[in-house]
Amino acid sequence: MKISNFEELIRYLDEDTAEEKEILSSNSLGIRKMDNGNSIIINQDTKGISTSFPNEELTRNRFAIRRKYRYCTINEHRHEYIEIVYVLKGEFEQSIEGEKYKMKKGDFCIFDKNTRHASEAINKNHIVINILLTPKFFDGVFMHLLSDDNYISNFIVNTLYTMNSTQNFIKFHIDEGTTLHMILQNLLIEYFSESTRSKAAINGYLLILFAELSRALIKINEAAVDESQKVIKEKVLNYIRKNYKDINLKTMANYFNFHPSYLSNLIKKEFGKNLKDLLMEVRMAEACNLLENTNVTIEAIINEIGYVNNSYFYKIFKKQYGCTPIEYRNNIK
Structure with a gap:
């Protein structure tokens, strides 16, 4: 018909x-x-x-x-x-x-x-x-x-x-x-x-x-959506701070019951950067905290914050702070 x-x-x-x-x-x-x-x-x-x-x-x-x-x-x-x-x-x-x-x-x-x-x-x-x-x-x-x-x-x-x-x-x-x-x-x-x-x-x-x-x-x-996203933004940041050592977009999306594409767009909108860059900033902040307040080795810090490639860590740390981790610790002291 x-x-x-x-x-x-x-x-x-x-x-x-x-x-x-x-x-x-x-x-x-x-x-x-x-x-x-x-x-x-x-x-x-x-x-x-x-x-x-x-x-x-x-x-x-x-x-x-x-x-x-x-x-x-x-x-x-x-x-x-x-x-x-x-x-x-x-x-x-x-x-x-x-x-x-x-x-x-x-x-x-x-x-x-x-x-x-x-x-x-x-x-x-x-x-x-x-x-x-x-x-x-x-x-x-x-x-x-x-x-x-x-x-x-x-x-x-x-x-x-x-x-x-x-x-x-x-x-x-x-x-x-x-x-x-x-x-x-x-x-x-x-x-x-x-x-x-x-x-x-x-x-x-x-x-x-x-x-x-x-x-x-x-x-x-x-x-309502804007208000909801303000709450979600804080929850996303807290999740990253607690799980920065082992995290990826898929597992994070499952945790929040989001589609990965939606979570990726949400992070870009709320933080102005993608998950990789946001995760790097959180990891670097924790690395600085350990350099400032502990005497653990650089290798131990690298492992603690979830990196497996030492050279990559040194590269992004220097790019972020303009010095090596050792220089950073010495300057603080």
Whole structure:
């Protein structure tokens, strides 16, 4: 099927599915534990909370788009992937972490991993879209965003990429006629035109979608992000001071639950230098402290601060302070 325009898309999505017709014919609102089981695997923990996992198809494709089932209540659950909820037409009510939210046409919500949510039954002619994205989806497409110098955009992408257990969600409204609105229209038309669907085009739309989302969220989140980064800056510096002997970008990113590219950009933004230079300064400062306050040998100091190449240490020390370590110690004394 080829969908040519937005009006055709609405007509197509307005049609009830076979399962929805079955629910209606039973003269009752069906109650489901989860969304469409075609794209997920459902497990239930000891507390009775359902968790959905991507099945083989979703894992292979890394994303899926579908219309949310109507006429049935979706009980509280959480995901092991990102879910985006977009109200294309009408409205519905959902709860997020126990709080109820009325979602109206144009409302857009991104659920991070482990965010508990549920939704009331959606009525006839109301259309709600779900976009499912696995963490590996970000490995390819969103590396382009993480390479951007806009660190606020990187903050948004990193929040989604890291998939941490803080149970975050982002909710805001998309006005008609905006760039975001047109991107979403084109994305949905492309995806639901199954006979002519282009995966490359869909990837392109998703990349642009998240780039524009980052721009839109700057106005909402800039102050909060700036405040958050001030705290993170101090934590990063403390971490380096405590672990300078054996440290690298990957292990440090894992510790903070950041993507390495995001952490690298954050360090450049907050400190004006890369991790290598920042680490060198911390190591040199500790070397000076040992030269000034102890009588340990230069070789022992080199080992203590994490260098294995003595010649390299002497070279950068002299470049930094204009003298050798021995001369530095003698001058202090």
